[in-house]
Amino acid sequence: MFSGNNLIKRDQAIVITMKKEPLSNHHNNQPPSVIGHRGVAGYAPENTIASIKKAYELKIRWVELDVKLSRDGIPILFHDNRLERTTNGCGKIAHQDLLNLQHLDAGSWFKPEYKHTTIPTLRCALSALKFYEIGANLELKPSPGEESKTGTIVGKVIKKAWPSELPPPIISSFSSLALQAYAAEAPSAQNALLNLAVPRNWREQLDRLNIMTLHCQSQRLRQNRAKDILNSGYTLRCFTVNRADRAVQLLNWGVHGIISDYPDRITKRLSKNNIDAPS
Ligand code: G3P
Ligand code: MG
Numbered sequence: 001m002f003s004g005n006n007l008i009k010r011d012q013a014i015v016i017t018m019k020k021e022p023l024s025n026h027h028n029n030q031p032p033s034v035i036g037h038r039g040v041a042g043y044a045p046e047n048t049i050a051s052i053k054k055a056y057e058l059k060i061r062w063v064e065l066d067v068k069l070s071r072d073g074i075p076i077l078f079h080d081n082r083l084e085r086t087t088n089g090c091g092k093i094a095h096q097d098l099l100n101l102q103h104l105d106a107g108s109w110f111k112p113e114y115k116h117t118t119i120p121t122l123r124c125a126l127s128a129l130k131f132y133e134i135g136a137n138l139e140l141k142p143s144p145g146e147e148s149k150t151g152t153i154v155g156k157v158i159k160k161a162w163p164s165e166l167p168p169p170i171i172s173s174f175s176s177l178a179l180q181a182y183a184a185e186a187p188s189a190q191n192a193l194l195n196l197a198v199p200r201n202w203r204e205q206l207d208r209l210n211i212m213t214l215h216c217q218s219q220r221l222r223q224n225r226a227k228d229i230l231n232s233g234y235t236l237r238c239f240t241v242n243r244a245d246r247a248v249q250l251l252n253w254g255v256h257g258i259i260s261d262y263p264d265r266i267t268k269r270l271s272k273n274n275i276d277a278p279s
Contacts, residue, residue, distance in 0.1 A: 029167035033251055034263045034270070035137055036063035037240050038079060042261035045110040046086065047077035048117050049128045056132035058264040063129075064137040064172075064239070067122055067154055069146055070098040075122035075154050081143050085109070087119065094143035122157055130163035137215075137259070139194065140173035140182060147177035155185025172215050179209055192237070198225050206234065215239060215259070218246060223253055230254045244269035251275060 039051020040058060047066055055063045066079040071094055083089035087104040089096070098121065107114025120128075122138075129136055138158070142150035151173070162169060172192035173179045179191055192213035193206055197220040206214060213235040221238060229236045230253070239259040241247045247258045247266045252275070260266050 031062045031135055031137070031167070031170060031257055033257045034060070034062075034247070034266045035237070035257055035259045036060045036263045037259045037261045038066060039063050040261065040263060042242070045107040045114050045117050047079055047120075048106055048114075049120050049124065050107065050114060050117050052125065052128045052132060052134060055134055055263075060134070060263045060267070062135040062137065064139060064259050065125060066139045066141040067150070068093060068141045068143055069150050069153060070101055071095055072097045073149070073153055074098040075150070075157055076101060077120050077122065077125050079141060092143065094146060122154065123161055126157075126161055126163060130165060133166070135167045135169070137170040137172055137192075140171065140175060140178040142173075142175055142178050147175045148181040151175075151178035151181025151183075152185050155182040158182075159186040170213070172213075176205070176209055179211070183210075192235070196220060198229070202229065203232065203234075213237070218250065218258070221250070221255075226250075226253045226255060241266065248273060248275060 036055045038046035039048065040055045040060060040063065041051065044051040044054040052063060065077050067075050068078050070076055078093055080086065082092055083104065086109055087106045088108065089104040101119050104119060105115055106119045107117025140150050140154055158169065168188060168190050170190045170192055171182050171188060172194050174194040176193065179193065183191060191211045192215045193209060193211060194215045196217045198214065198216045199205065202214060206212065214229060215237045218238040218241045226236060235256050237257040237259060238250050238255055241250065241258040241260050242262050244266050248269060250258055258266065
């Protein structure tokens with residue numbers, strides 16, 4: 001009989017048998033201006049090891065990944081509260097133990113060739129990030145009612161197992177409860193509050209959480225608001241930016257980074273325009 005721990009060990013073994021070419025080191029601990037979304041969700045099934053590997057192949061140096069808990073409290077990479085959209089399972093993630101979740105097909109919905117892709121544990125994802133030398137923005141994506149628990153458990157895992165070779169992760173969330181619980185467990189200078197539209201009281205919200213970074217939805221950001229945030233010394237990134245023109249515009253406003261399903265398209269445009277040199 002497999003236990004959750006055995007499954008995690010098995011996944012880690014899969015990661016360390018992968019082959020890769022050496023990529024240049026991270027020159028500093030700062031994320032580049034272009035970050036892949038859910039791995040690189042435009043090219044491989046989101047939030048999977050395949051998506052991290054694809055980021056490496058595209059020479060993308062940082063990815064955003066969503067993290068939530070299985071019923072038995074194991075952090076896994078997954079976006080939705082329910083299984084239907086991205087797996088062959090059904091029901092709520094929070095109602096399934098890791099053992100059941102890891103038997104699901106989390107790739108066929110994207111393309112048939114990904115049919116053997118599974119839902120990875122966070123620990124397995126950390127091994128892949130270390131192997132491919134990719135930095136990460138981990139978004140705490142708690143199932144309803146599990147906000148603090150998710151922050152606490154992910155904090156414990158990151159404190160214990162974050163690869164020292166990688167730059168420290170950015171931890172972000174729409175949930176201030178999850179961010180507070182994470183910060184109590186694993187203090188970090190790189191936490192970020194997520195908002196769809198930036199609220200009028202954005203400064204108050206960030207100051208209350210003692211954080212300096214806001215991630216907001218690109219479509220709803222206006223230049224005046226961006227200026228206000230940036231001139232006040234806060235860090236601002238936008239999601240999900242798939243049009244190169246918009247990425248160029250945001251970066252010209254001074255936005256520090258954008259998160260994209262097609263980050264390679266953006267980096268290509270940026271190097272063509274000589275706007276930025278993502279590391
Ligand atoms: O972290 C940025 C972005 O991923 C937030 O939205 O729904 O894609 O997780 P979502
Ligand atoms: Mg996300």
